[in-house]
Amino acid sequence: MGVAAPRSSNGWARRGRLCIFAGMSDGEFTAKAGALWGTIPKEARARILANVFCVKCRDSVTIINFNGEERNGDVILKGACAKCGHEVVRVVETSEHDNSGN
Ligand SMILES: [Zn+2]
Numbered sequence: 001m002g003v004a005a006p007r008s009s010n011g012w013a014r015r016g017r018l019c020i021f022a023g024m025s026d027g028e029f030t031a032k033a034g035a036l037w038g039t040i041p042k043e044a045r046a047r048i049l050a051n052v053f054c055v056k057c058r059d060s061v062t063i064i065n066f067n068g069e070e071r072n073g074d075v076i077l078k079g080a081c082a083k084c085g086h087e088v089v090r091v092v093e094t095s096e097h098d099n100s101g102n
Pocket of ligand 1: 054055056057058061081082083084085086
């Protein structure tokens with residue numbers, strides 16, 4: 001009889017969607033925003049968070065202490081500029097993933 005090979009799990013499917021909350025501090029997401037945010041690849045999320053435009057710095061900055069809400073299928077991230085603390089908002093267009101049209 002053959003040896004029952006353990007199913008090799010590459011892990012990606014097992015990672016809970018909620019792990020985004022664990023790594024990212026204070027983020028408070030609405031359920032809907034959290035679900036949408038979870039559909040974005042981790043690398044893309046990191047890039048988004050590190051490229052938020054701050055009107056005060058006139059530059060792309062990292063958003064901190066952000067929370068998220070859903071609007072028209074997109075995620076709105078509201079937080080503070082890591083450099084100067086000014087409020088920054090980033091619209092993350094996730095609607096392209098799910099074109100259900102409103
Ligand atoms: Zn700033």
